Amino acid sequence: MTVLFASDLDQTLIYSRNSMGMEVTEEELVEVERYEGKPLSFMTKKSQSALWNIGDSAFFLPVTTRTQAQYERVTGIFEGQHPQFAVISNGAVILENGHPIKEWSDQIRQTCINRKTIIEELLPEIERHFSEDWVLKVREADDWFVYLIIDRARFPEDKLDFYTTTFKKLGWGLSLQGRKLYFMPESITKAGAMEYIKKRIGANYVVAAGDSLLDLDLLESANYGMLAAHGEAAKNAVSISAHIHKTKNYGIKAGEEILARVAELSLQRQ
Ligand SMILES: [Mg+2]
Structure with missing residues (x-):
């Protein structure tokens, strides 16, 4: 049985x-990302x-809203070889051996155009609602989505x-x-990109x-989901399905708990 571990970063x-x-x-910490000469993550x-x-018992798929450049800075999540696939830009882009799969992004782009969820349509609306002085910056992520600092x-x-x-x-x-407010087209999802990889590698059980x-x-479409207790989703008390489990720990210790659980689950399914 192939277990896919699809995880946000x-x-x-x-x-x-x-x-x-x-x-x-x-003493417990290790740096996994450096930015402008300083440790960041x-x-x-x-x-x-x-x-x-x-990697011995499951297939690790990073699934992040980071753009390609932002993702490539995170060097501490693998040993030696990069993950074969990575879902970046929240699912708009899938990297295979470091290169975007063109057909995937072309299809997402077409859906965004058809639904008019493109940045050119969004920016005037942002200007209309967000002219306040607490908006420090408006950032565009590789033409896919927008976030405000x-x-x-x-x-x-x-x-x-x-x-x-x-x-x-x-x-x-x-x-x-945190300091970022994201505006994401509804057709750009982490779940969609994960399902594509699930098929590609023939996985039959997904832990997210x-x-x-x-x-x-992403968590909803997995077989087993883990939701970090400190996060936006847990705090918003949205209704979540029974297969999604909130961590007991908060912060970096929640990360530890997630990875320990994933190791257990993948071993059970070998
Ligand atoms: Mg996150």
């Missing part, structure tokens, strides 16, 4: 200083070795439901993660892990 397997929590010592050593060893302290959290409803009508899903609202479709 940020705040699920890897953690910044701000998101890792307090229950970890410096970490795992615990225990997590890293668990992840490196998962916001001043979280000044962001009116009580208006989030209104924004979510407004943009849902236009075909965009919202996700608030994540923390944000953008991970929920």
Whole structure:
């Protein structure tokens, strides 16, 4: 039996200083991403070795909203060889041996055009609703989606439901993660790209892990889901299916818990 372990990266397997929590010592940590000469993301050593060893019993598929350049900075999630496939840009792009699968992205692009969920249509709407001074930057991710860098302290959290409803009508899903507010076309999903890989490798059991609202479709379409307790999705108390399990731990220790559980599940299914 082939087990596919499809996992989000940020705040699920890897953690910044701000998101890792307090229950970890410096000695436990290992740097997994460097940006502009500085360490940016970490795992615990225990997590890293668990992840490196998962390859013996499961097929590891990174599934991230990071763009290709952002994904390629994360060098600590594999030992030696890169993962054969990686889902990036939230599912709009699939890398095979480091190169985007063109047919996949072409098909996603066409769906976005048909549904008018392209950046050119979105930007005027963002301008209309988000001219406030807590919007620090508007960033476009490789032509696929948009995220705002916001001043979280000044962001009116009580208006989030209104924004979510407004943009849902236009075909965009919202996700608030730390200082970033994402606007994602509804046809760009992590689940869709995972299903494609599941077929390609002939997997028959999927374990998925994540923390944000953008991970929920991935977890829903898996056989076994793990939701990090500290994340946006768990906090929003959205209704989740019985096969999705919330971690007991928070922060970087939730990452450890997820990897230990995945190792157990894949061994059971060998
Ligand atoms: Mg995440």
